Amino acid sequence: MKKIWLCLLSALLTSFCLTAQTLGTAPNGVFTAADIEYWVGSGSKEAALVLVFNDGKTPQALVWGYRYDGTKTMKQMCYDIAAADPRFFFQECGGTNPSCVVGFGADANGNGSFSLQNPENFSDVVNPTTQNINPSTDVDGFMPVEDADRWQAGFSMTYWFLTSNGWTNNINGWVGAVWSDFTSVSGLSMQTATYVSMTDPNGSCPSVNGLNVAEIGTNDATIAWNLHTASNSYILQIKDNEQTDWTNITEQTTTDTFFVFSNLDANTDYTFRVKADCGNDEESVWSSLAFKTLCNSVDELPYLENFDSYSSSGTEAYADCWNKFAMGTGDNINLAGAAPASGSRSLYFYSLRTNNFTSTALLPTFEEELSNLSIQFKLKSQNVYGAIIVGVVEDDTFVAVDTVFVSHGGIWEQKEVSLISYEGNGGVLALRPYSSSTQSNSCTVYVDDVVVDYAPACLRPEGLTVARGDDATDVALNWSADENSHWLVFYKVSDEETYSYAEFMTNSGSISNLEYATNYTFQLASICSNGDTVRAFEQVEYTTPMLAENIPYSCNFEQEADAQEWMLKNGNNTNKWHIGTPNNQTNGILYISKDGGSSAEYNTSSTSIVVAEKLFDTGESDSLTISFDLTIGGESTWDYLKVYWVDVDTNYIAATSTTTYYADKAYSNNVLFTNHSTYYFLNLVSGTQNFSVTIPNVANSMKKLVFVWKNDSSSGNQPGAVIDNVSIQQVWAGEPPQPCDAPTALAVNNITQTSADFSWSGTATSYEVRLNENAAETVTTTSKSFTDLTANTTYIAYVRAVCENDNSEWVSTTFTTLEAEPVIVPPTVTTLAATEVTHEAATLNGTIAAGSEAISAQGFMYKATSAADWTTVAATGETMTATIGGLSAETEYEYKAFATTASGTVEGEVMTFTTLANSGLNTAEGAVATMTVYPNPASERAIIAVSGVENGAKIVVSDMQGRIILSDNMTSKTYELSLENLVSGVYYIRVVGTTSTHTQKLIVE
Known part of the structure; x- marks a missing residue:
């Protein structure tokens, strides 16, 4: 594995770095900027790269000229030279964003061939495929295959000194790399070496220089370059950086010194390259330029940026679509990986007071008006003086909106700034670091989890x-x-x-x-x-508190209920409190376990702070004696148990921070025990020991006994805390009060589905009673009725005696309410209007919807309205009808639908109808003629039905004043009369035949 080596030249060499924008004379006192024949880049500043190979060859030092604007590092200069000159080679050390270099070389004879071989094995040959040789290719100590070429690479005893004071440091003037080799040729330096300038690799058709981005947009870019000395014709290509090579990239030509590319993708990395066409089949080498199109404005809210999607951090790492503004010399804004609020990275600000804290981070632009938005973020500063100024950059001017300070140093805090007060037009949302300390020369703050959204309609509440x-x-x-x-x-x-x-x-x-x-x-x-x-x-x-336990109290953790009575606060820690019997024990204990309770051992490499506690009603004694058995290992002042007796509102919770105050070794408030001479904790006990203390009692108060286990992430001794036989006993200054006997003969009687009577025997004057875990109620009798219970449910009834100085223990009995009686759903019965009413008959209508019981009978009951008795007629089906006859003409009848089940009879609404008049008229054949109008009353239409009337009859409708509303021919035995144009009222319907006339009254609703 290659060793990363960053070489720094001594102050003697760095003193030769010049600060002027032009180079002047080189450190050897002979070579000058005028001697440089080949320049890379363009700009108002000049620098030169001098490689002193110390390899015994001539020339001793090779020189490239470099022009630039702004600030550049040695690393950036070498990348730019390699992009312009295919003869230049180098190798960085490994890792992402390398910060050092281990090799330099040159195809010095310019024949396009550059290979390296192992001097100890000539068959071990490396042919670099890139000018920045992959650091995984080990070419330390290799030599060029062609003697005219140059290469030096190595580490430890052989390495490159860099006069820039580092690979990633800013350059200024003559930038040297001097090979140091203490095993062979050595001794040349920047001051003693003979310099020779590299010539243009293209000879009479040099490469195009001065490439720059003249204009840049989201979907277009204008690239410009210097006028070529030997040609006014250029060949150019452009590709996005996801394309691996130029093979299929279309070439374009121009005679201008600029080109406008359109239809580009927003927020995309591109590489542009251009070469000169010098004629006679002679072309320069490609010159290239990398650029990135601007981002589209954010058009969807909320906008989120947590800085976690980027693979690198460091001085050059930054968020996508963010920019920087008014950066001061020595200031930096970049992505950092140290303790972010969430995920893997945050945004780091470092700004100097001498720069007036002007360095600014610019967010993406937003489609929405900024005055409608707010920005939320998490903020951390090294101290309470650190702050972020939220503002807007408009026309190259920073307009502050609000300054937010941290409340505590070193921790993340949530912040929000509304931009409603911003009255500008457009602009870019910006963050600028600030420090109110007059003692500090710099400001360091971190920002994470940025959210930009619509501003809330009112103030966000706080302070709960x-x-x-x-x-x-x-x-x-x-x-x-x-x-x-x-x-x-x-x-x-x-x-x-x-x-x-x-x-x-x-x-x-x-x-x-x-x-x-x-x-x-x-x-x-x-x-x-x-x-x-x-x-x-x-x-x-x-x-919320536990139910308070009475004192005296003792617990050996043998009963299942013991685990329910203690509150164990373990959080997500690896080491947790458990109650039970671990593998290496035979009795129940309260203990720390790393494996879910299987063993009483703790994980010494996982920081844990966990809490076990129980609430007590202290009673009226003068003092209390608190004791327990303890077996414990631990580590020095790092892994231990703390024991507290605290008020009911004290809330210690599980944590992982070793700075948690109640887990601190020096915290002493309300601590009951210590076996350390300086601090307040228990650990490293030999065997099992009993710890006991008697303390004054705060009578009739609520107190908690709390065990806090703490361990860090280093070594430790097993086991963790193992606790047994916890006891709290009352201590009286004088005669102790008489014992408070618990009630006896508990019974529950008169149990129903929703109530029960609870009774007991006892001699106390009052008792506390509760049902299940509900709040207790005080009664002065030996009984209590429970109501509003749930059917078929098991309950536990508790009672205890309340004595003068104490309470008895709780005693209980269990009972179960009766099952609920089945709910009977009756059938649904609906009576509908009668139809086909004549002078002696009618059809009754209704519906039946079954309930939960079977229907044994259904149908209708009817009678003349003036009659007392009902007549029943059966009907079937969910929609049922029954025709009844033998009725009296011109008589009002009542009727209703019904359904009978085992639980009784359900009847529908009582409705009425009136039979028609019997006209007594005869037809030519001697039959009795009838006429029926239904429904009656009616609202939309009415049906006129006739029988026994000769053909050719007319139907005539008239109102109460005798005005004829309608006259029409009867073409069948029924006629449908539309009532749409009739107002509410009484009308007469007449059917007029050749030998008879029939009249019926119609009510229109």
Whole structure:
């Protein structure tokens, strides 16, 4: 594997680097810029690359001229020379973005052939395929096959000194590379070597120089070059960098010294090359230029940039479509891989005070007006003086919008700046570092996870705090007051997905009826005046208390319930608290395990901070004696156990940062035990030992016993913490109170589907009763009725005696409510209008939809309205009909549909109809004529049906005033009368035959 070597020449050599824009005399005092025959590049500044090979050949040093603008590194200069001169070769060290060089060479005789061979094995020949020889090709110590060519490469005792002070340092003046070889020819330097200039590789048809990007856009670019000395005809090509070679790239020609390329892709790397056509089949070598088209404006929001999609970091690494503005000398903005807020990279800013902190990062342009947007990002500074100025660059002027400082040094903080106040026209969103410290000469800040989106409609809320409420399962909420007046607090069990929410009209409130001993996540949101919801950035974690255990208390971790009574906060740590019996134990313990509880060993290379705790009601004793058995290994002052006795609202959680304050070895607040002379922890105990302490009691308070295990990621001794036989006993200054006996003879009676009566025996004056894990209720009798229960559900009823100085232990019994009676769904019965009503008959109609029981009978009941008794007629089907006869003319009848099941009879709505008059008229044949109008009343149409009437009858419709509304011929036994043009009211329908007339009244609704 090649050793990376960065060579620096001594101060003696670097003193010869000139600062003028033109070169003047070289360090050997003889060679000057006028002696350079071959120049690469264009620009107002001049430099020269001098290679001193120290190989005993002449010339001793080869020289290339180099023109440029701005700043260039030695690495960039060599890349540019190689692109212009096919005779120049070099080899960088390995890795991405190499920072050193290990070899230089030249096809000095210019014959186009350059090969290297191993002097110890002439058959070991390397033919480089690129001028920047792949670092994986080991050519250290190789020599050119052709004696006229030059090559030196190596490391350790043989290497190149670079007068630029480094491969990636900026150049200035005469830039030398001097081969140092302490085993053969040596001694030449920049001062003593004889220089010879390289000549143009193309002789009378030199290469085209001065290539530059004259104009650049998203889809077009104008490339220009200097006028050629021997030709005014040029051949050119362009390809995107995903194309591997030029074989299939179309050649174009021009006589201008520029060319406009269109239809390019935005944000794409291209390579352009051009050569001169000098005539007589003579062409120059290609000269090339790499460029990248501009990005399209962002037209889709939100815009996200977390800097993680780039494969490199360092001074030249930067985000896609971002630019830099007003960069000061010595300043830098680049991608960095050190401790980003997320992923693998962040954006690093370094700016000097002497540059007035002007260096600026420019974001992509946006289609949306900037005044409608906001920018969110995470910010980190080395100290509290660091800040980012958010602004807009418009017409080469930086306009500040807001300055955001960090609150704490060294940690990532979420920030947001709204651009609503920006009143400019267009411009580019920009970030500029700043430091308020007058003691520091520089500013270093980091930015990550940038989001540009529409500005929120109102201020984003902040400052949410969550604390214990009036009850253990209640929380009290407070947050910062602002211009908003309507808020939501979203909350959920932390390891679940679905949020609930509570609504508030002031900046405080409470949420009740949470679960005991459960970790919740809370997030605040504002409801803006336009109805938008704007959520706070931060989420707040809160763990509700456990049910308090009475003292005296003892636990040997043998019962299954013990694991449920202790809260274990392990997070995602490798080493976790467990309760049970590991492989190497025979009894239950509370212990640290690296493998899910199988063993009582911890992973010494995985930092872990985990918490085990239990809540206690301290009772009324004067003091408390707290003790437990402990077996523990650990490491010096790095891996240990801390034991706390803290208030109920103290919340220690799992963590991985060794700077967590309650895991710190020196933190002493409320620590019960230590076996260290300086710090406050337990570790490296010989065998199993009992630790015991007696402390004053804060009577009738809620306290937590907390075990915090901490280990770093270095070595350690097994096991981790192993705890057993935890005990908390009351200590009285005088006579202890009489024991508080638990209730006996527990019973549950009168159990129904929704209620039960709970009773017991006891001598106390009051008792606490609870059902399952619900809040306890105090009663002064020996019974309690439970209501609003769920059928066929098992419940646990708890009771304990409340004595003068203490409470008894909880006792319980189990009961199950009765099964719910089956729900009976009755059939649905609907009575519909009667049809085909005559003077003596009618057809009854209805529908039946079955319920949950079988139907045993169905049909209709009817009677004359004036009659008392109903007559039943059967009918079948879901849609049923029944024709009844023997009715009296001109009589009103009532009827209703019905269905009978085992549970009873369901009846439909009672409806009526009136039979028609019997006219008594006879036809020529002597039959009785009848006429029926239905439906009646009607709203859209009516059917007139006649029988026994001779052919040729007319139908006449008239109103109450006798005006004829319609007169038409009857062509069949039925006539459909449209009522669309008739107003509501009473009309007369007459059927007029040659020997008879029939009249019927019609009501139009």
